[in-house]
Each structure stands twice: as structure tokens, then as C-alpha cells.
Amino acid sequence: MSQAILIINGPNLNLLGTREPQIYGSTTLADVETAAKQQAADLGVTMHTFQSNHEGAIIDRIHEARGNCQYIIINAGAYTHTSVGVRDALSGVAIPFVEVHITSAQTTASNGLPKAEVPILKDLTIDNITDNVNLINGQCPDPRLKYVLERLTQHLHDFARETRLSHEEWMTGLQFLTKVGQTCTEVRQEFILLSDIFGLSLLVDSIDHPKPPPSTEGTVLGPFHSHEAQPAPNGSLISHDPAGEPCLVLCTLSNTAGTPLAGVKIDIWETDSHGFYDVQYPGRDGPDQRAVMQSDEQGVFWFKAIVPVPYPIPHDGPVGQLLMKLRRHWFRPAHVHFMFEKEGYDHLITALYLRNDPYETSDAVFGVKESLLIDLGTVSAEQAQRYGVPEGSKLISYDFVLVGKAESDGLREANARAAMEKLGLGKMRMWRGLPVPDVD
Amino acid sequence: MSQAILIINGPNLNLLGTREPQIYGSTTLADVETAAKQQAADLGVTMHTFQSNHEGAIIDRIHEARGNCQYIIINAGAYTHTSVGVRDALSGVAIPFVEVHITSAQTTASNGLPKAEVPILKDLTIDNITDNVNLINGQCPDPRLKYVLERLTQHLHDFARETRLSHEEWMTGLQFLTKVGQTCTEVRQEFILLSDIFGLSLLVDSIDHPKPPPSTEGTVLGPFHSHEAQPAPNGSLISHDPAGEPCLVLCTLSNTAGTPLAGVKIDIWETDSHGFYDVQYPGRDGPDQRAVMQSDEQGVFWFKAIVPVPYPIPHDGPVGQLLMKLRRHWFRPAHVHFMFEKEGYDHLITALYLRNDPYETSDAVFGVKESLLIDLGTVSAEQAQRYGVPEGSKLISYDFVLVGKAESDGLREANARAAMEKLGLGKMRMWRGLPVPDVD
Known part of the structure; x- marks a missing residue:
């Protein structure tokens, strides 16, 4: 019997070639498997391939390899970081294996940003942390979420800086919010109540309607x-x-x-x-x-x-x-x-x-x-x-x-434009009826 | 048998004369009861008095009045607004009763503020709601909590105004926070994690230590x-x-x-x-x-x-x-x-x-x-x-x-003073090591 090698690909690798090609390239998994099988055949080796998004299925496939595969090559994808089960399966069957990845951990660590734009998130201080958090959040493909979180981070950090928020106060605040969340049930919404007593609910209604x-x-x-x-x-x-x-x-x-x-x-x-x-x-x-x-x-x-x-x-x-x-x-x-x-x-x-x-x-x-x-x-x-x-x-x-909706939408947009101008937040455009920065 | 009247006083009325005398006066409950008994005696009527902070005890006392009291005068205090049980007890014993209060509901509605300082919380708009929320929160006797919430309200409202936050986004945000709270357990603190990924945790540590x-x-x-x-x-x-x-x-x-x-x-x-x-x-x-x-x-x-x-x-x-x-x-x-x-x-x-x-x-x-x-x-x-x-x-x-703690405390305070000056937040003073507005 010739030697056999099993290649296992984990979750999302079936998307290869279509998912974020700027990081993962445009070669599909089928391309990779075909090439690997061809190369193996040239060397007189049998090559089995397997892909699954299911942790249990990967464990099962590893078990099935006992007695019929001499080597395993595995890219467990995201399970690399979390699956104790896959690791135990590999130890259990005692088949020699090689773990591979198609991006370097360093590249993943760049959060998918082009190298030149990767912020160095180290030695962050009271003065530079806000810009850096916004820089790393700036990858968000949804321009509205990106803008909302950019303003949220700015105000959250300004709040801490202006109050010189203490660690104890911060912890009290987080414990309070935790309790608010845990007071919510199917029929009680304590966070809406919190928003209500701070006037936020009325404010949002006034802005949006x-x-x-x-x-x-x-x-x-x-x-x-x-x-x-x-x-x-x-x-x-x-x-x-x-x-x-x-x-x-x-x-x-x-x-x-x-x-x-x-x-x-x-x-x-x-x-x-x-x-x-x-x-x-x-x-x-x-x-x-x-x-x-x-x-x-x-x-x-x-x-x-x-x-x-x-x-x-x-x-x-x-x-x-x-x-x-x-x-x-x-x-x-x-x-x-x-x-x-x-x-x-x-x-x-x-x-x-x-x-x-x-x-x-x-x-x-x-x-x-x-x-x-x-x-x-x-x-x-x-x-x-x-x-x-x-x-x-x-x-x-x-x-x-x-x-009428048209009149209300028009007024909301006109109000938004007027507010943006008054606030001097830079060049803005409307996106799905809501303001976002107008970047070139 | 002469007629008998029962006076019932509910929760916290035992504090009368000592609790917030600017609202409730300085006459104690004993003073009131003695005066009432004297007046009743002058009229040939027996006056019973009872005070309890316990809803159940008040219900029991109402039941005991059956057959020996012809009238009940009740100030159920805070239970006025919440106790279905006390109301049912009064209906149940079918003794004619009068409900009394020692402040008018209108006075309570002033939130305890001197009348001249009571804001009229009506017709609040995008532009005036922040000042009004801060005005009503301004009664807080803790100067630090008052300042922290004043800045929090300002930033929360500015955030909504700058983003023109929509009702849908507001609801998504509250549902997200609810889920964060409900993900917390004895051994998992998702709100700390949320603070961590927004850089708030590092910022607070940098400020406080x-x-x-x-x-x-x-x-x-x-x-x-x-x-x-x-x-x-x-x-x-x-x-x-x-x-x-x-x-x-x-x-x-x-x-x-x-x-x-x-x-x-x-x-x-x-x-x-x-x-x-x-x-x-x-x-x-x-x-x-x-x-x-x-x-x-x-x-x-x-x-x-x-x-x-x-x-x-x-x-x-x-x-x-x-x-x-x-x-x-x-x-x-x-x-x-x-x-x-x-x-x-x-x-x-x-x-x-x-x-x-x-x-x-x-x-x-x-x-x-x-x-x-x-x-x-x-x-x-x-x-x-x-x-x-x-x-x-x-x-x-x-x-x-x-x-050393003295050196660190000194540096924290010096940093706070420098930041306050730079931020132009007005005249500030230190209170328990943390900044608060210095109001005359």
C-alpha cells in the first residue's frame, strides 16, 4: 500500500478565493486541493482532502484516519485558537501531523490593514489612545457604524479625561451597567429606563422624528x-x-x-x-x-x-x-x-x-x-x-x-446638515439618510 | 362605648422632624400623635396611633381595627403609590377612612428643590434638554457624583446630537448593552471586556495610577x-x-x-x-x-x-x-x-x-x-x-x-489640575482627591 496523506481544512476555508481576497488571495480551495493531489500523485502518494466548518466533523475525520493515513496536514482555521478537542484528537490518533496556516499570524495581527496603515498599538497614553482606538476601528466597512463609534470613543474618552475618572468609579460604573443589563427580562427593559431618566430617549426621538x-x-x-x-x-x-x-x-x-x-x-x-x-x-x-x-x-x-x-x-x-x-x-x-x-x-x-x-x-x-x-x-x-x-x-x-414621510425625512436631513455645519465636524455627506464623514 | 379613631403612619414617618426638615418640618411624629390624642380626648373620642415601616404590619393593624375603630386616618407614605395590599385591606375591613399626606403631591413633585429653583421640565428640546437634565440631577448631595453625571449627560447628549442618532440605532445600542450585561456571570465580566476593547480601561488606569x-x-x-x-x-x-x-x-x-x-x-x-x-x-x-x-x-x-x-x-x-x-x-x-x-x-x-x-x-x-x-x-x-x-x-x-502613595497622589492631583486648566472647564477644586466644580 502506498503512503497516504490527509489534508484537513477547517472553518471558512471553503470560502477561499472569495473571502477577503486582499488577505487570502484568489485561489479557491478546490484549486489548492487539485494541485496538492496532482503533486502527491507525481510522488506516488495518495492524497485525501477534507474540509468542514464543524469542529466535531473534523474530530471524526481525524479518528477515521487511523490505520489508513500516515500523515495529516491540518489548517484548523479559527479552531486553531480555541479547539481543545481537535488537539486531543490529533494526540489521540498519534498520526504525525503538520499544522499550517495560509496567512502568517503577523499578517492576521495587522487586522487586515495594508501594512503601511497598521497603527503600532503600543505605549498608548492618555493623549494618544483615542486616535489609535479610532484608527483600528476605522477598518469597519460600514461607514455609519464607523462614524458612530468614532464619536462614541471620543466622548467616552473625553468624559474620562474631564472627570479624571478613578479606577474605583470606573468599576462602580461597570457594575452598575451590569446590574442594569441583568435587571432586564422579557417584559422589563431597564436600559430604556436608564436612557429615559437621562433624557436620552426624548432627545433621540426629537432628532429622529x-x-x-x-x-x-x-x-x-x-x-x-x-x-x-x-x-x-x-x-x-x-x-x-x-x-x-x-x-x-x-x-x-x-x-x-x-x-x-x-x-x-x-x-x-x-x-x-x-x-x-x-x-x-x-x-x-x-x-x-x-x-x-x-x-x-x-x-x-x-x-x-x-x-x-x-x-x-x-x-x-x-x-x-x-x-x-x-x-x-x-x-x-x-x-x-x-x-x-x-x-x-x-x-x-x-x-x-x-x-x-x-x-x-x-x-x-x-x-x-x-x-x-x-x-x-x-x-x-x-x-x-x-x-x-x-x-x-x-x-x-x-x-x-x-x-408625511417625505416631509419628515427632508426635515431630518436638513436638521442634520445644519447641525453638522454648526458643529464644525468637517466635510460630511448623507448615507442612508444619516450623516457620515465625506472622505475622498 | 365612645368612638375610636385609628391613625396609621407608614414608612419613614418615624423620621418626622429629623428627615429633610426643609420639606417635612421639625415636628416629630410623637408631637403629632400627642397633639392628636389631646384633641380627640377634648372631643370625647379615643385616638389610637400606629406607625410601621412594614407593609404587612400596616395590613395587620388595619385588620385588627375591625369592631373597635369607627374611622381610620392613614398616611401610607411611600406605600401610597405602590401598595395594593394596604388598599385591599382598607376595602376589606370596610371602615370609613381618610387618606392624608403631610406634603402636597405638588411639593413632592418639585423633587425637594426650593420652589424658585425647580426647573419646569416640559417642552424639552434638542437644544435645552441637556441643561435641564443637569439641573434636576444637580440636587445630588455628592459633589463628585453630580460632576461625573453632569459630564456624562453632556457627552451622551453631544454624542446623540453629533451623530443624529436614529431611534433604530439607539435601540440597537441598548439591546447590545443589555446583552453585554446578560453575558456577565460570576466568572465573566463582559462590560470590562467592552471597556478594554474601547481603550477605556487603559485610559482610566493611566489617569488614576x-x-x-x-x-x-x-x-x-x-x-x-x-x-x-x-x-x-x-x-x-x-x-x-x-x-x-x-x-x-x-x-x-x-x-x-x-x-x-x-x-x-x-x-x-x-x-x-x-x-x-x-x-x-x-x-x-x-x-x-x-x-x-x-x-x-x-x-x-x-x-x-x-x-x-x-x-x-x-x-x-x-x-x-x-x-x-x-x-x-x-x-x-x-x-x-x-x-x-x-x-x-x-x-x-x-x-x-x-x-x-x-x-x-x-x-x-x-x-x-x-x-x-x-x-x-x-x-x-x-x-x-x-x-x-x-x-x-x-x-x-x-x-x-x-x-509611594504620597508621590502618586500628588502627581495624580497635579495632572488633574493641569488637565482642568487646559480643558477650560471653569473653576475647579479637589474633593477627596478628585476634581469637582468650585461653586460659591
Whole structure:
């Protein structure tokens, strides 16, 4: 029997010739295998080849080589660095083997950058680390992610430099963020809450969804929107809390030209009379105080709910502890959330707030806007008959106005251009509607 | 039987007269109860009083009132907003009750600020939200936390404004951070790793632990320090990995004046020959490749370990995914971690790196410094005999120098003052060794 050699190629080597050819060349794996087999045949040796992306399959193939292969040549690819199993398999079968790679570790260590552009990441100091981190992150092929991370790194580092952040404070911060992440569940989003109490949520909504008059202003989403709400026809009772004060909600929807908008998807959610959302009750039966509705042909939507109440945001987690340290209260004024979606119109996330709520001007998450304040009304005799609710019961009514997507996109872009100019961040261009540096 | 009234006071009302008297006044709860009892007696009514910080105790007391009290007056304090149980108890016993509060909800809503200083948090915009968030956070009694959060809010908001951060990007970011938090376990700290790959860890170490020559420079802690290391005498074998290449580590410790330092606590950790720390193996028996040692009277410490190997930082989590998106590799050059603690000396967290490692100038966490690079040596015949290791085996030797705490503190403070001046952040003062604004 002639001698036999087994060549094993690990994960992603099947992409050879097509994956990042500037690093790995344009020869395919089939080319390599054919050439190797030809060379082996010329020498009177049998050459077996095998490629797999699966660690277990590579281990199996090594085992199968016992008794029929005299040598193994292996490029375990990424498993080189992590697979104890492949290493043990090679030791186990005791077949002499050679480990090969198609790039030098040094080349890989250049992060794929052309040699001239590889930063020397050594002896980094307070003053030069930011530029170097941005240089190495600058390989990111997505220009937007690259720009966002470049600004993030700059601000993160400036923050540390301006505060002379201590190691202890840094550790406290990381432990706080860890706890925030670990407080999140399927039905609780503590990071949104953290963003809310720092005003970041409102800021992002203001930037991303500019609402030119007369369109309805947006406000914070909050952490309690869920995708569990059931579709409900006009007139539905959406709250089943017997302790809540019944309230008729009667609204219209139009575009900025005043034309009624039919078929708009409307997501509605509020708390029960105790100030809790359905998802805050463990063991609850299903969604309540939530619905997904559609506006009718006249742009009208209406439903029976309860009068909203002020309530504390969840404060038994790290965000609540932080608010306490800051001597801030954790209340939100009474409100009902609304989210509107319609093809051709800018997404509207908003809420209606009851005027004269004790927390009207101190909302823990900064969501209140004058244009979203409403006075609680009273159902008239005519309305009582028409909507099947008691005369004199409570009434919320509001006329929502959606801005067209083209107008909103145009305004967002104009705002972005104006901001870039004002900030003096250098030459910028728009990329998928968002600014990125305009590099030649 | 005369009529009886029960007054119930909830949590923290026992602090009345001592807690934030500017909001709650200086009358104690005992004063109030005595006055109420006196007034009741004058009217021929019996007055019972009860205070508890425990929700359950309040519920019990309400139940006990059945049949012997005709009215309840309750200030449930913070339970007002959260306790369904107290509310149900009051409904259950069906005793007429009055709910009272000693501040108006409006006053509480002012966050405890004197009325003139209460910001009106309404209609916040892209341009004014930062100042308003800082205004409301400005109540924080800790001047350092207040300053750190003021800078954090400014940079966070500037970041969003400069990038025109979209709602989708914001949500992606929060979901990423959530995943980072949820990847953390008792033995894995993904947030430290995230800080590491953004260069923040090295930056904070550089700021907080300035190391004037000739003291040894510090570097990143990394996420794999554990508190499990066992005390080990000089000469201990600290790695039990049979596949590792044995290595004698022979070091001295002195202060900047060259005086040997005895009794320094030294924490040492490295990976095994596969590039994994002990804590990365599920089901491991106990710590390995770790020890806590003490320098001897000559300032010497030595131990038997293995030659360190380059290894990938954990990349099966969100940080690894981010590195991949950024086209960055996840390797660290071969190194051994050291941490030194001694009363009167600045804490030193550092590491020794092998020169000519393929990742010497591209460490994924930016930790390499020229002064911490070492050439792997060879054990001489004399050393072999003295330290009981084979002649010709590998040797790491290094002379560590610790800087005194007073010198380091002075340098840190001088650096902070210089930075504050350069940054033009206004009048600053030092508070517990860290800068805060100097407000009159």
C-alpha cells in the first residue's frame, strides 16, 4: 500500500478565493486541493482532502484516519485558537501531523490593514489612545457604524479625561451597567429606563422624528410597550380594571393638509388604576389596557378605557437606586401612550398627558409637552347615546396629525446638515439618510 | 362605648422632624400623635396611633381595627403609590377612612428643590434638554457624583446630537448593552471586556495610577482576575498544566529609591497552554495558574509557572461580535498578570509581555508598553541548582518598582489640575482627591 496523506481544512476555508481576497488571495480551495493531489500523485502518494466548518466533523475525520493515513496536514482555521478537542484528537490518533496556516499570524495581527496603515498599538497614553482606538476601528466597512463609534470613543474618552475618572468609579460604573443589563427580562427593559431618566430617549426621538407644525409632537416610548396587544375594533373596551374610572377616548387622525387618514395602525397602552402595566404583574392572564386599532374611513378611532393615573416608574432596580441617590422622584404624570404607523407617514410615538397632574412639570423621564396636555372632558348626552357610555362620564378627545414621510425625512436631513455645519465636524455627506464623514 | 379613631403612619414617618426638615418640618411624629390624642380626648373620642415601616404590619393593624375603630386616618407614605395590599385591606375591613399626606403631591413633585429653583421640565428640546437634565440631577448631595453625571449627560447628549442618532440605532445600542450585561456571570465580566476593547480601561488606569519613572508602568486589569487565588510561598508551582512549557519567574521589588520592598502582596495570574484562564473551564476543580504571594526580606519573589501564550479574549459574546463587525482580531499577546499591594504605595496593576509575540503591536485591549516587554531567558546552571529547576529551561525575570502613595497622589492631583486648566472647564477644586466644580 502506498503512503497516504490527509489534508484537513477547517472553518471558512471553503470560502477561499472569495473571502477577503486582499488577505487570502484568489485561489479557491478546490484549486489548492487539485494541485496538492496532482503533486502527491507525481510522488506516488495518495492524497485525501477534507474540509468542514464543524469542529466535531473534523474530530471524526481525524479518528477515521487511523490505520489508513500516515500523515495529516491540518489548517484548523479559527479552531486553531480555541479547539481543545481537535488537539486531543490529533494526540489521540498519534498520526504525525503538520499544522499550517495560509496567512502568517503577523499578517492576521495587522487586522487586515495594508501594512503601511497598521497603527503600532503600543505605549498608548492618555493623549494618544483615542486616535489609535479610532484608527483600528476605522477598518469597519460600514461607514455609519464607523462614524458612530468614532464619536462614541471620543466622548467616552473625553468624559474620562474631564472627570479624571478613578479606577474605583470606573468599576462602580461597570457594575452598575451590569446590574442594569441583568435587571432586564422579557417584559422589563431597564436600559430604556436608564436612557429615559437621562433624557436620552426624548432627545433621540426629537432628532429622529422631527414634527413640523401642525403635526402632533412625539415623546418617549417608555419601557412598557409590548407586542402582545390584541387587534380591537372601534368602540372596544380596552381596560378591564374594575377599580379604574371609565373614560371614553375619542380621536381623529389627519395629515398636515387636514385630510382624514383611514387605516392607520394605532397601538395604545396605559396602566391600570394602580399605576401598573399588565406586564408588571407576574402570573397575569394576558394583555390588558392595551390594544391595536385602525382608524375608520373618517379617520376616527375610539375606545373605552380608564382615566390614566400618575405612577412611579419601576424603582426596585438600579435605575431606582440611582434616582434616589440623585434625590429625584420617580413619578410620571398620568398619560395614555399612542403609536401610529401608516405607509408614507413618519412613525409617531406619542402620549397624551392630563393637565394639572401633580407631576406635569417634573416627569421623571422628561416626556411632557404642552401640545400633548389635555383637559379631561365630560361625555355629553348626545355622545352618551352615540357611543354607549353613561352621560357625564369622563372623556379624552384629541386630533392627531401625522406628517408625511417625505416631509419628515427632508426635515431630518436638513436638521442634520445644519447641525453638522454648526458643529464644525468637517466635510460630511448623507448615507442612508444619516450623516457620515465625506472622505475622498 | 365612645368612638375610636385609628391613625396609621407608614414608612419613614418615624423620621418626622429629623428627615429633610426643609420639606417635612421639625415636628416629630410623637408631637403629632400627642397633639392628636389631646384633641380627640377634648372631643370625647379615643385616638389610637400606629406607625410601621412594614407593609404587612400596616395590613395587620388595619385588620385588627375591625369592631373597635369607627374611622381610620392613614398616611401610607411611600406605600401610597405602590401598595395594593394596604388598599385591599382598607376595602376589606370596610371602615370609613381618610387618606392624608403631610406634603402636597405638588411639593413632592418639585423633587425637594426650593420652589424658585425647580426647573419646569416640559417642552424639552434638542437644544435645552441637556441643561435641564443637569439641573434636576444637580440636587445630588455628592459633589463628585453630580460632576461625573453632569459630564456624562453632556457627552451622551453631544454624542446623540453629533451623530443624529436614529431611534433604530439607539435601540440597537441598548439591546447590545443589555446583552453585554446578560453575558456577565460570576466568572465573566463582559462590560470590562467592552471597556478594554474601547481603550477605556487603559485610559482610566493611566489617569488614576500615574507612574513616574523609575516606577513600573501599569496596564489593563482584564476581565479574568479572580479572588480565588491561594496564598503560595516563594518557589511554588502555580501552573499544573502538563502541556505548558515550564518557566521560572524570578523577580525583585523595590521602591523608587531602590530600597527592596518586603511583605508586598502580589497577585499573579496567567492562562494555561491553551490560552484559557481556569475560570473559563466549566466544572473545573479549583483555581490554577493563579497565586497570591509575598515578597521576602530581600524584596524577592519567585515561582514556577509556564511560558505564557497569546490567546483570544472571549469572543463568543456581544464584544466578540462587535470586534468581528469592526474587522478587528481578538488576540492578546502572551503575558503574565501581576497586581501589587502594599500600605503606603500606589496600587500597581500590570503585566509582563513576551517581546516578538505576533500580537505585540496589535493587542486587542491596547495593554502593551515597551517597558513591560521582556525577552524570555534561559535558566543557568547556578540558577538551576538554586531554584530546583532544570538548567536551560525558560526564565522570566523582572525588577518591579513601586511608587509611594504620597508621590502618586500628588502627581495624580497635579495632572488633574493641569488637565482642568487646559480643558477650560471653569473653576475647579479637589474633593477627596478628585476634581469637582468650585461653586460659591
